[in-house]
Amino acid sequence: MGGYVRGAKKFKGSRVKGFKSLFTIHYSLFTVFLLFTIHCSLLPAYADDNPLNMMRDEVLSYFKPMKGRIKSISNGSAVADIGIKSDVKKGMRFTVFREGTPFLHPVTKEPIGLLETVTGKAEVRDVGSDTSAIVILKGDVKESDRIRVPETGVRVLFYHRRNVDWSLADSYYRLLKDSGRFELMDTALETDSDAEVIAEAKRLNADVALILSAKEAGGDNLLMQRLLWVDNSVKFAEIETKVPFAFMKEVKFGEEFFGPQKIDVRLYVDLPFGVRLIASGDIDGDGKAEILLSTGKDVRFYMSGGELSRRYEIKGAAMDDHLRLDVMDLNKDGRDEVLITIMKDEKIISRIYELRDDKFSVLWESNVFLRRMGNELIAQAYTAGEGYRGPVFTVIWKDGYKKGGNLSLPNDVNIYDFVYINESDGRRLILAYDDAGYLNLYDDGKRIWRSAEDYGGFLTKFKRPAPTVMTDRGEWAIKDRLSMQNREVFVIKRVPLVGMAKGMGYGNSQIRSLWWTGISMEERVVVENISGTVLDYALEGDRLIVLDRPSFGLKVGNIFKGESPLGSVLYIYSLKGR
DSSP states (O other), rough: OOOOOOOOOOOOOOOOOOOHHHHHHHHHHHHHHHHHHHHHHHHGGGGTTOOOHHHHHHHHHHGEEEEEEEEEETTTTTEOOOGGGGGGTTTTTEEEEEEEEEEOOOHHHHHHHEEEEEEEEEEEEEEOSSOOOEEEEOOOOOOOEEEEEEOOEEEEEEEETTTSHHHHHHHHHHHHHHHSSEEEOOOOOOOHHHHHHHHHHHTTTOOOOEEEEEEEEEEEEEEEEEEEEEETTTTTEEEEEEEEEEHHHHHHHHHHHSSSSOOEEEEEEESOOOEEEEEEESSSSSSSSSEEEEEEEEEEEEEEEEEEEEEEEEEEOOOEEEEEEEESSSOOOSSSSSEEEEETTTTEEEEEEEEETEEEEEEEEEEEEEEEEETEEEEEEEEETTTEEEEEEEEEEESSSEEEEOOOOOOOOOOTHHHEOTTTTOOOEEEETTSSSOOOEETTTTTEEHHHHOOOOOSSEEEOSSSSSOOOEEEEEEOOEEEEEEEEEEEEEEEEEEEEEEEEEEEEEEEEEEEEOSSSSEEEEEEEESSEEEEEEEEEEEEEEEEEOOTTTTTTGGGGTOOOOOEEEEEEOOOTOO
């Protein structure tokens, strides 16, 4: 599995002495045992219907040890004397061998077996009740030769794509490993190409490549696995299993006590210029994601590896003030469009750009706010000085970008305030910021949960005009990014520099995740103690890319370049194994 080698988890601690320490150890072990017992007691519904067990058993069925004999052979094809009744499946492979002279006991000279010679390899192409049609892949095979699926371990490259929740993939990996039937291999490879996975499997001398992928299905997870023979890249099995939301929650519950809790930064970049917004997407259609950084008026594009390498740029005007940066492939041409919402001369302008022949062209422009929302593009009108106006509506692609239908949202929930949470029963809950910075969860317009604290306020705010200086009509704001991945909602939490005094700036920030269980909202810290103010973040596969402005990070030299003197840094974290 890319970038992570699995192994037994280890407990680290110091040596202890005396009765008191011994009591502490016993108490701690009892606590762990109690937590584990509680965890196990919460799984009765899946004891016999664990979706991962069903997937494992399906894979095992292709490698069930069995024996048979070739009844007839003609032009590279053969008929074996075992079929459905013996659990033969299409796509299985047999080793073909020929029995020779008896093997005698060295002392008694009594026959104790027959010498065997491997003569070939065969694959099942069709299965009947008592017989199977097989094709000879290699070797000199004759009638009456024996066939079998060996009992030795099968060498399997286990590879899961980025859209598979790590906890789920790791649980499945361990189930396969615990079966004792497979010799599983990991890889640091990160790709969506089957050919690259097969090439890696060949390098590791694997017999089979198991490729795991996932997608959301009505609030649940649809887990898909494909099995491919490595020598000829032929897919011989494809299995889909719906993993209920409740089961996903139980898998993650175990991680809370026994899994790793903190993630370390993979890459740190001290940016030489001030940046305010970030996004990530495949802009040029090469299958690799670029990192997009907005300075507020320009967008610069980088390839990320061991360091950032600049590739493209969208130049803005001097008075441009970028409010939102997103990417998505709405027109389905294999390249992500760039979505920028700009305030200019107290007007809102949103543009959709696409890279063509190494130059960016404007595909669409309108005086609305624009945002990607999952697989949808949404928009909302603007009134000068007042902010958001009217309903939030979809923008669809139908031989061009066109206005779609209105979204049904609670009162006062605007375009940048919310994210959907899809329930397994088809309901669509709405998690939304309010103007005070608290999060609220709505079910059919009714609020069913509110966060216990605010998340630190918002960085981009505008005063509403008032007829007199004595009148305060409040502010409207561009809310922080809310992103959904595998039913987790990622949010920014900013901690004021001095107590609750937000006007003094922020001392540090966090990235947190929220998980709605159906009964309560569970929250945990994904990344803590990020110095200063987190400005924005992007999720790209299993990477979390965080844009941060450190406390007192002033870059005086930028003033002379006409750029923001407020320095910014980029942190790239791996979400694998957390």
